[in-house]
Amino acid sequence: MGASTVWSPLTRGVFTINSTKPRLKSMPLYFSLSLTTSLQQVRRAAAASMSYDKQLAAAKKAAFLAARLCQKVQKSLLQSDVQSKSDKSPVTVADYGSQALVSFILEKEFPSMPFSLVAEEDSEDLRKEETRETLVRIKELVNDTLACNGMNYISPLSEEDVLDAIDRGKSEGGPHGQHWVLDPIDGTKGFMRGDQYAIALALLDEGKVVLGVLACPNLPLTSLTSHDRHISEDKVGCLYSAQVGAGTYVQSLDGSPPTKVHVSATANPEEASIFESFEGAHSSHDLSSLIAKKMGVKAPPVRIDSQAKYGALSRGDGEIYLRFPREGYREKIWDHAAGYMVVAEAGGVVTDAAGNPLDFSSGRYLDLDTGIIVTNQKLMPALSKAVLESLKERASSL
Numbered sequence: 189m190g191a192s193t194v195w196s197p198l199t200r201g202v203f204t205i206n207s208t209k210p211r212l213k214s215m216p217l218y219f220s221l222s223l224t225t226s227l228q229q230v231r232r233a234a235a236a237s238m239s240y241d242k243q244l245a246a247a248k249k250a251a252f253l254a255a256r257l258c259q260k261v262q263k264s265l266l267q268s269d270v271q272s273k274s275d276k277s278p279v280t281v282a283d284y285g286s287q288a289l290v291s292f293i294l295e296k297e298f299p300s301m302p303f304s305l306v307a308e309e310d311s312e313d314l315r316k317e318e319t320r321e322t323l324v325r326i327k328e329l330v331n332d333t334l335a336c337n338g339m340n341y342i343s344p345l346s347e348e349d350v351l352d353a354i355d356r357g358k359s360e361g362g363p364h365g366q367h368w369v370l371d372p373i374d375g376t377k378g379f380m381r382g383d384q385y386a387i388a389l390a391l392l393d394e395g396k397v398v399l400g401v402l403a404c405p406n407l408p409l410t411s412l413t414s415h416d417r418h419i420s421e422d423k424v425g426c427l428y429s430a431q432v433g434a435g436t437y438v439q440s441l442d443g444s445p446p447t448k449v450h451v452s453a454t455a456n457p458e459e460a461s462i463f464e465s466f467e468g469a470h471s472s473h474d475l476s477s478l479i480a481k482k483m484g485v486k487a488p489p490v491r492i493d494s495q496a497k498y499g500a501l502s503r504g505d506g507e508i509y510l511r512f513p514r515e516g517y518r519e520k521i522w523d524h525a526a527g528y529m530v531v532a533e534a535g536g537v538v539t540d541a542a543g544n545p546l547d548f549s550s551g552r553y554l555d556l557d558t559g560i561i562v563t564n565q566k567l568m569p570a571l572s573k574a575v576l577e578s579l580k581e582r583a584s585s586l
């Protein structure tokens with residue numbers, strides 16, 4: 189197996205990893221013996237105690253710029269901006285543009301660190317002759333966004349730069365080192381409908397999520413479920429940011445100081461409300477309603493697209509998020525990493541249907557039991573019970 193290079197959060201030095209034996213460059217050979225286990229322990233301890241302030245600032249900047257790009261495209265969304273990927277899911281110039289922009293900014297911000305990005309899109313379709321026009325449009329969008337947001341000191345990107353930046357997102361992630369995790373537009377269907385979507389960016393360190401940023405350009409600044417919605421219903425655009433051990437904050441995408449948010453303190457299921465996917469094909473609405481009935485939840489479910497659900501839950505707009513995809517569907521880490529951090533740091537709990545914590549360390553996919561459930565600490569026991577009973581009932585009725 190060839191050697192690879194890993195940036196160490198502890199020393200900020202560079203380690204060469206030769207299959208199982210990491211060795212600090214210039215370190216005497218005798219000192220490198222069996223460092224693997226202790227190095228992993230040291231890295232984990234370091235990850236828990238270190239500050240990710242610089243990475244968080246860079247992530248917010250990248251997500252903000254991507255949000256600006258997406259807002260521009262959504263405004264002028266034309267049929268020609270929609271392309272079909274080989275899996276037939278809709279993808280727009282904004283998905284590619286957002287990924288190119290975030291990838292480019294993050295790599296530029298940390299020039300001396302190895303760069304690893306696990307992201308949803310790749311440039312395969314864009315490299316075809318028939319998509320040349322789309323590529324030119326993406327390049328213009330990326331360059332305009334940089335220039336219009338005070339970054340005109342950066343030389344404009346070429347088409348090849350854009351393709352390369354997109355393809356930097358091919359990392360497999362994993363349990364060692366640091367990896368950015370990006371969904372350039374989560375809720376593409378919502379984006380195309382003019383509804384909710386999010387730019388979701390997280391950082392993994394030694395397999396754990398250590399920061400998360402969610403830009404939600406269409407999410408109202410006030411609670412989705414507030415009775416006073418008319419007061420400021422035209423004010424939308426939220427930027428959530430969370431760092432391990434430091435809480436979750438939200439601010440306006442138009443610029444306001446960040447304010448700390450906390451999940452709802454509701455302990456009574458009768459007063460709770462449930463978020464679920466807008467698209468019934470993404471999560472079983474029937475199962476959610478069975479769970480709601482068992483818990484005694486009275487309010488109708490709130491259906492919104494994307495990880496905006498995690499953002500809304502983190503500030504107490506609702507108490508429960510249920511996600512039960514069809515059997516065999518494999519969840520991707522970019523669909524949950526940022527949202528997970530935003531909710532966890534706001535005091536919420538995110539598990540699979542069996543109550544296991546989500547494991548972001550095994551590559552591009554999340555391996556989990558049946559579904560994802562999210563709520564506050566007080567409601568989790570009742571929710572877990574209702575979920576297990578409902579799953580059993582559904583299995584026996586099949």
Ligand SMILES: Nc1ncnc2c1ncn2[C@@H]1O[C@H](COP(=O)(O)OS(=O)(=O)O)[C@@H](OP(=O)(O)O)[C@H]1O
Nearest residue numbers: 373374375376465466467469470492493494513517
């Ligand atoms: N069949 C199926 N089952 C479950 N999940 C699926 C499925 N197909 C897609 N996806 C993923 O869902 C992401 C959109 O998230 P949501 O379900 O929250 O959005 S929505 O409310 O339904 O619009 C969506 O993210 P984006 O592709 O980034 O939009 C997909 O990764």
Ligand SMILES: [Mg+2]
Nearest residue numbers: 371374375523
């Ligand atoms: Mg997604």
Ligand SMILES: [Mg+2]
Nearest residue numbers: 308371373374
């Ligand atoms: Mg996406």
Ligand SMILES: [Mg+2]
Nearest residue numbers: 277308373376
């Ligand atoms: Mg997609």
